[in-house]
Structures are given as structure tokens and as C-alpha cells.
Amino acid sequence: MKHKSLILKSLLVLSLATTSILASEENDSADDAYVAKITITPSMNKKETLAVLDKVLSPFEDMTEYALNKDLESMKKGYKNIEKIEDNSLLKQTIPADKLKQLSANIERLETLIDNAQYSKVALLSSKMFNDSVTNFKYSLKIKEQLHIEHLDYMGFQILALLSTKNPNFTQISYAISHAKYNWNAIKEKIEDENKVEAFDLLFQGLNHSLQIKDKKMLKILAQMDLALVDVVEVIFG
Secondary structure: OHHHHHHHHHHHHHHHHHHHHHHHHHHHHHHHHOOOOOOOOOOOOHHHHHHHHHHHHHHHHHHHHHHHOOOHHHHHHHHHHHHHHHHOOHHHHHOOHHHHHHHHHHHHHHHHHHHOOOHHHHHHHHHHHHHHHHHOOOOHHHOHHHHHHHHHHHHHHHHHHHHOOOOOOHHHHHHHHHHHHHHHHHHHHHOOOHHHHHHHHHHHHHHHHHHHOOOHHHHHHHHHHHHHHHHHHHHHHO
16 A cells, blocks of 8 residues: 555656646747847937947848858858847838838748758848848938948948859849949048058959959959958948
8 A cells, every 4th residue: 555655656746747847848948939029219329320230230141141151051040040130120120111021021032042042042132131221221310331331241242142143143243333332432531541442442443344354253352352341441430
């Protein structure tokens, strides 16, 4: 009788322990699924606005780099970061509603492209979403110069993405260069360092020459140089 009682007690303890573990796992799962909402204050100063812009753009920039490197595992992880800025209302608060609708549709499309390992298409779409987020950023008046710089960044990513395709569209590359040159001209007079100004001016000369002769290797090198020069110039306006 005592033996049976001991067995029953053991089973009861085991049952309670199992229930506790399962409940804990369910809570952990719920915590993983939970995404805290972000609230943006319209009265942000310049530094705070730049930080918000960085949070918006970084996931798209990272995705473009992963795709260009054909890193499928990182692309899948990176997609979760893009979903996060959509779920935590960051995009909703920084992109106008009419533009957000298209951005959300592109995010859904991006998942399909990733699942099918369409590296070039992922790079093109994610870089486009990067640029669209720059163009439509609600708080642009506070950081005009930085937004011009982000468009310069976009040129590098777009050209690299176009060159990664089987048959690069040189018309689109030409437009990318022209659009970036417009943004460069908007800020160059505000840069006192003549070496930085000359470096970017020479970059555009090289891009236009390489485009004319359709030198894909040189275009790739210059696009990568653009990304490096952006990192040097953007600290001026930070």
C-alpha cells in the first residue's frame, strides 16, 4: 500500500513538473513572438532623427549586402529584422501611409525572392526599398544633407545589384549615376575639405567614362568606391 502511494506521489510530481516546463516553453515562445512598439516623438532633435533613420535603413542595407554576397542564411535572418521594423510600427511612423502600402507589399515579395534564392532580385528590391525609405522619410527637413548622402549610398548598391544580373541594364545604371550626381551637387558646396570634393568629382567622371564603354569591372570597382567614400563624407553632417 505504501509502495503504491509512493508511486502515485511520484507520478503527481512528474506531472506537475511537466506542466510547469510546458508552460514555461509557451511563455518563452510568446516572448519571442512579441515585438515592442516604438514611439517616435515629432520633436526629435537632429541626432535623434539620424538614429531613427539608421534604424529604418539598416535592415534594407544589410539585406542588399547579404544578397550581393549570396549569403542565403544571413538573408533569412535579415528578413526577420525587416519584419521587425514593420511590426514595431517604426515604418508606420516614418513613412506616409500611401507609400507604406507599397513598401509593405515589397516586403512580402522580398520573402518569396529569398525563399527562391533570387540573389540579384533580392539585391535590387532591397536597395529600392532602402531608397524609397530615404525619399519618403517623414522627418526629412531635419536631416536634408544626410538624405542626399543616403541617395549616394543607394547609387553604389543599385549599380552593384544591376551588375550582378546576367544582362545588366546600362540605362538604369546611367539613371542611377545621374540621380546620385544631382544629390552630390546639392551638398558639395557645404564640404570644406577639397580632397573629399575632388574624390567624389573624380568618381563621377570615372563612372560616366566606364558607362560609355560598358566596362562592368570598372563600374563595380567604382560602385564599391562610392560606398567607401560615403562613409567618409557622411561624418561631416553627423
